[in-house]
Amino acid sequence: MTKKRNIFEEVGTETPRERPVAQPGAIDRAARRGARGAVRLWLMLLFLVVAAMLIIGAFARLTEMLLPMPNWNPLFGALPPLDPADWLAAFERFRGSAAWRGEAHGMGLDEFQLAFWWGWGSRQLAPTALFLWAVGFLFFLAARKMPKGWTLRLLGLGLLILLVGTADWVLGGAGVAPPPFDFLSYRMLLHLGFGFSLLGVTAWFVFKLGRSEAELLQARRAREAGSFRMATALMLLVFLQILLGSQVAGLYAGRTYTDWPMMAGGFFPPDPFYIEPIWRNFFENHGLVQFLHRMNGYLVVLLGLATWLVGRRSVYRRTRRAFDMIAGMALVQAGLGIGTILFAAQWQIAVVHQLGAITLWTLILRARFHAQYPVQHSTIRG
Numbered sequence: 001m002t003k004k005r006n007i008f009e010e011v012g013t014e015t016p017r018e019r020p021v022a023q024p025g026a027i028d029r030a031a032r033r034g035a036r037g038a039v040r041l042w043l044m045l046l047f048l049v050v051a052a053m054l055i056i057g058a059f060a061r062l063t064e065m066l067l068p069m070p071n072w073n074p075l076f077g078a079l080p081p082l083d084p085a086d087w088l089a090a091f092e093r094f095r096g097s098a099a100w101r102g103e104a105h106g107m108g109l110d111e112f113q114l115a116f117w118w119g120w121g122s123r124q125l126a127p128t129a130l131f132l133w134a135v136g137f138l139f140f141l142a143a144r145k146m147p148k149g150w151t152l153r154l155l156g157l158g159l160l161i162l163l164v165g166t167a168d169w170v171l172g173g174a175g176v177a178p179p180p181f182d183f184l185s186y187r188m189l190l191h192l193g194f195g196f197s198l199l200g201v202t203a204w205f206v207f208k209l210g211r212s213e214a215e216l217l218q219a220r221r222a223r224e225a226g227s228f229r230m231a232t233a234l235m236l237l238v239f240l241q242i243l244l245g246s247q248v249a250g251l252y253a254g255r256t257y258t259d260w261p262m263m264a265g266g267f268f269p270p271d272p273f274y275i276e277p278i279w280r281n282f283f284e285n286h287g288l289v290q291f292l293h294r295m296n297g298y299l300v301v302l303l304g305l306a307t308w309l310v311g312r313r314s315v316y317r318r319t320r321r322a323f324d325m326i327a328g329m330a331l332v333q334a335g336l337g338i339g340t341i342l343f344a345a346q347w348q349i350a351v352v353h354q355l356g357a358i359t360l361w362t363l364i365l366r367a368r369f370h371a372q373y374p375v376q377h378s379t380i381r382g
Contacts, residue, residue, distance in 0.1 A: 035145035040209040042136040047202045053125035058354040060118040062347035126165040164194040185250030192246040207369040219373040230307040231368035244293040253286040254345030304330035316374040322367035329360045
């Protein structure tokens with residue numbers, strides 16, 4: 001028999017077993033299962049290692065400390081010489097290499113040792129990044145602390161690190177790649193292309209892990225499409241500038257034409273297409289490579305300022321500040337580029353120019369992220 005309800009009895013006085021319990025959202029529950037903060041710190045460390053790889057590599061190259069050595073040989077790859085006999089044996093092998101017959105001819109043992117340590121050390125950073133990624137990835141996976149939906153993303157990050165190392169090996173100074181692709185400018189193209197791609201992906205992941213999935217989902221609804229498109233266009237143009245800069249670095253072309261704004265007294269460099277076939281001039285012609293790097297640099301500044309003007313219209317203060325930093329850094333980087341030309345690519349200013357490229361690249365990605373996922377409680381102007 002059904003029990004009659006008293007007209008004065010409140011609705012919802014069932015026993016605790018029958019009373020429904022409010023459940024948090026699925027996104028929030030999934031976010032708590034992962035260690036977003038710890039994964040983010042791990043990726044920050046990985047970002048620093050990759051940035052160090054690019055900066056130290058630039059220093060070793062500009063100071064001509066980056067000797068072409070076979071990367072797969074254990075002596076020149078994983079283990080350095082351990083005693084005087086090993087050093088002498090390594091030096092004798094080096095004297096029989098193409099590098100000894102070229103720019104390193106006449107190098108003594110002491111000079112060889114100094115160059116070796118810089119070259120060996122810079123080559124260990126890519127394996128270090130891969131090892132750091134593998135340890136972190138396997139740890140978070142085994143501990144079941146991987147944030148939901150991030151396993152494949154972080155696996156792809158490891159594959160990108162592997163590509164950076166593979167590019168160094170295949171196009172390294174051991175003659176693996178056939179001519180003309182054994183030329184330094186081609187090796188630099190892949191090295192910096194994959195290196196900055198890795199930095200960009202890592203930075204984007206760091207930005208995303210700084211906020212919960214629920215916050216990102218809500219922020220995405222306030223996406224500022226115009227600012228996002230402009231930041232994306234600037235990102236692509238800066239990546240092209242990085243690739244052009246890799247050609248300048250690979251040819252040491254910054255030491256060839258040291259007048260500005262002209263080149264050897266004219267707007268165009270002399271003999272811009274003297275190499276046959278013509279396409280090789282875009283990779284091997286000192287004058288044409290530096291000219292393209294200069295012209296694209298001007299475009300970066302112009303598009304950077306246009307992007308800043310669009311980003312300044314945002315109602316979100318953090319987004320506006322992010323675009324302010326793009327404009328400032330674009331002007332600083334242009335000044336560093338001009339200084340690098342005027343001082344004939346001396347390593348001190350050229351390394352700072354490389355650091356400026358990393359900084360500008362990261363700031364563009366950060367502004368693009370804020371346009372995609374605005375921080376909505378920062379709407380107060382000022």
